[in-house]
Structure formats: structure tokens, C-alpha cells
Amino acid sequence: MIKMSRRLDLMMQELKNTNAETFFHSLRTKKLVLEMIEKTNSHGLTDYSSEEIDCICKGALLHDIGKLQVDNFILTKETYLTPEEKEQVQEHVEYGYNIVKNELEQSELKIVTDICRYHHERCDGSGYTGMTDLPMYVNIVAICDAFDSLYSDRIYRDGFSAEKSMELIENSACGGFDEKLVKFMGEIARNLD
Numbered sequence: 001m002i003k004m005s006r007r008l009d010l011m012m013q014e015l016k017n018t019n020a021e022t023f024f025h026s027l028r029t030k031k032l033v034l035e036m037i038e039k040t041n042s043h044g045l046t047d048y049s050s051e052e053i054d055c056i057c058k059g060a061l062l063h064d065i066g067k068l069q070v071d072n073f074i075l076t077k078e079t080y081l082t083p084e085e086k087e088q089v090q091e092h093v094e095y096g097y098n099i100v101k102n103e104l105e106q107s108e109l110k111i112v113t114d115i116c117r118y119h120h121e122r123c124d125g126s127g128y129t130g131m132t133d134l135p136m137y138v139n140i141v142a143i144c145d146a147f148d149s150l151y152s153d154r155i156y157r158d159g160f161s162a163e164k165s166m167e168l169i170e171n172s173a174c175g176g177f178d179e180k181l182v183k184f185m186g187e188i189a190r191n192l193d
Contacts, residue, residue, distance in 0.1 A: 002058045005103040008065070019075050022156060023063050025148055029058040032144035032188065039184040046136055054138045055108040059115030062164055063141060066116065068098025075091075078156050088129050093117050115141050124176030143181045146174040147189065162189040 004012070012052060018021040037053055040046040048056065067075055069093050072084045081089065081182075096116035104112055118138045121127035127142075134142075150165035160168070166189045168174060 002054060003063060004058075006102050007064065011065055011068060011099065011135065017064065018072055021059060022067050024128065025152060026061050026064055026066075027069075028139065028148045029063065029145050030057050032148060033057055033060040033141055035188050036140050036181070036184055038146055039187065040136070040140065042067065042180075043184075045180055048137070051107070052111065052137075055111040056115070056140065058085055058108060058191075059112040060141050061063070062096065062100055062112060063115050063119045063145060064092060064094035064096065066094065067097050068099070069095040080156060084129055090120070092187070093120055093128065111135075111137060114138050118142075119145055122175030123178050124172070126172075126175035141171065141179050143177045143185050146177070147185055149190075150174070151192070162192040165189065 012023065012026075027191045034053070034057055036057065037046065037048055040148055041048055050186055067089075070088055074081065077085070086110050093116065097113055100116050101109070101113050114135055118127075118131065118134060119142050121129060121134055121138065121142065123132060123134065123139060125132045146169060148164055150160050150168055151162055153159045159165075164181075167184065169177060
């Protein structure tokens with residue numbers, strides 16, 4: 001059970017009302033993250049407690065909350081973004097960090113803020129800032145976020161099949177991910193198409 005502050009509940013409702021695509025993407029990402037953690041824990045890659053899993057899932061749910069502060073015209077644009085618009089969208093990670101940092105319990109602060117701030121970073125340094133030393137929970141959210149972004153319909157394109165989405169991830173089209181997570185994501189993806 002993910003507990004939210006009243007303000008975060010209201011903000012998630014606002015996200016649903018103003019950009020349903022992002023809201024439902026966040027729900028799907030959280031679901032994929034939970035499946036991924038079940039795999040990483042059962043294979044000994046991670047050993048997350050139920051409290052840590054709740055925090056990671058909360059971070060997955062809130063990972064795009066910063067998009068509330070990005071011009072909705074850009075988020076709902078039906079064509080590809082200009083370089084300037086891409087820069088504005090990239091700011092959502094800092095916006096999200098600033099939104100959530102004062103709305104969290106101390107026990108969940110690091111995990112949730114890390115996820116909001118770093119979910120577009122990649123193990124190979126190809127993310128927004130080039131950061132590579134990432135906690136495993138950020139890597140887990142990042143690959144689930146990328147997979148759902150490819151697999152689901154977007155305003156500007158139809159979603160790819162699970163197989164094609166995995167092909168793009170395996171070929172580093174979205175940046176490089178941890179190889180073990182790519183394997184587990186492939187196992188999850190096989191059950192989707």
C-alpha cells in the first residue's frame with residue numbers, strides 16, 4: 001500500500017486530469033517495477049525489504065510528477081519535439097525532485113528523490129547528465145520506464161510490440177541498461193504480447 005501526502009494525491013489527480021497519458025504511464029511503470037523487483041529479489045540480484053519495495057514503487061509512481069511544471073502544449077504535442085522543447089521536458093526530473101522532497105517521510109526520502117531525479121540516467125552514461133553510478137532501484141525504474149514508453153501508445157506514435165520494444169532496449173536505442181535487468185525485462189515482455 002503506497003501512502004501519499006494530501007498534496008501528492010492532489011498532484012497525481014491533477015496529472016490524471018491534465019495529462020492522462022503520463023498518469024497511466026506512471027501506473028504501468030510502477031506495475032513493471034514490482035514485477036522486476038520480484039525477479040531481481042528471487043535471483044539474488046537485490047534483497048529489497050517490503051518497506052524498500054513500497055518506496056521504490058512510490059518513486060516509480062511519482063517519477064514523472066515534475067511534468068506538471070512542463071508546458072502541457074509540449075507534453076501533448078503530436079509531432080516530435082524541437083531541441084528547445086526537449087530541454088524543457090528534461091527539466092521535469094529536477095521539478096519532480098523539488099516537488100517530492102518536502103512531501104516524503106524521512107525513511108523514503110532518498111529512494112523516492114533518487115528515482116524522480118535520476119530515472120533518465122543510464123549505466124553507460126548516455127542519460128541526461130551522464131551520471132553512471134546509479135543505485136540498482138534507479139536502474140530498475142529506468143528500464144521499466146523506457147520499456148513502457150516504447151510499448152505504449154504515445155500521442156505522436158503507436159506503441160511498439162513487446163518484441164520490438166525489447167529489441168530497441170537490447171540495441172541501446174534508449175541508452176545502455178544493466179545486462180541482468182535487460183534479461184529480466186525480456187522475460188516480463190514475453191508475457192505481454
